[in-house]
Amino acid sequence: MTANPILIVDDDDDDILTFTEAFREAGYWKKIVSFNNGIEFLERLLAMTSVEYPSLILLDLNMPKLDGKKVLQEIKRFKYLNNIPVVIFTTSSSEDDRRACYKLGANLFVTKPVLYDEIVKAVKALILIYGLNEPSMMSRITTTEADPGKNV
Numbered sequence: 279m280t281a282n283p284i285l286i287v288d289d290d291d292d293d294i295l296t297f298t299e300a301f302r303e304a305g306y307w308k309k310i311v312s313f314n315n316g317i318e319f320l321e322r323l324l325a326m327t328s329v330e331y332p333s334l335i336l337l338d339l340n341m342p343k344l345d346g347k348k349v350l351q352e353i354k355r356f357k358y359l360n361n362i363p364v365v366i367f368t369t370s371s372s373e374d375d376r377r378a379c380y381k382l383g384a385n386l387f388v389t390k391p392v393l394y395d396e397i398v399k400a401v402k403a404l405i406l407i408y409g410l411n412e413p414s415m416m417s418r419i420t421t422t423e424a425d426p427g428k429n430v
């Protein structure tokens with residue numbers, strides 16, 4: 279079974295590359311999928327089955343077409359998506375943005391660090407907080423647990 283991916287939603291290709299490299303440097307080698315706008319992201323997310331849901335969504339606020347707050351609002355509109363952690367990574371340090379995002383259901387609000395080493399530290403913290411390098415629950419089920427009637 280493959281691990282569920284991290285989804286990065288950011289209109290800046292350089293930021294996507296930086297975050298992807300930071301995850302790799304932090305020891306995360308599972309799948310990372312990126313989207314350059316909120317509309318494309320939501321279309322893909324809403325088409326996923328529950329076994330395909332991401333383990334984490336990194337969401338930028340300032341994007342064309344559909345900004346991060348509206349994307350977050352759409353995600354949280356669907357109760358079946360509420361267990362997916364959404365972390366806002368943005369250049370904004372506005373307290374109003376922070377409050378609005380938490381009110382909409384964001385799990386974390388992080389102002390994008392300027393220095394790459396700080397981005398790696400932030401990514402390492404996310405990996406620990408959300409257990410992203412842990413094996414998936416399905417991969418932890420042993421043969422005996424999967425078939426309790428079977429004597430091994």
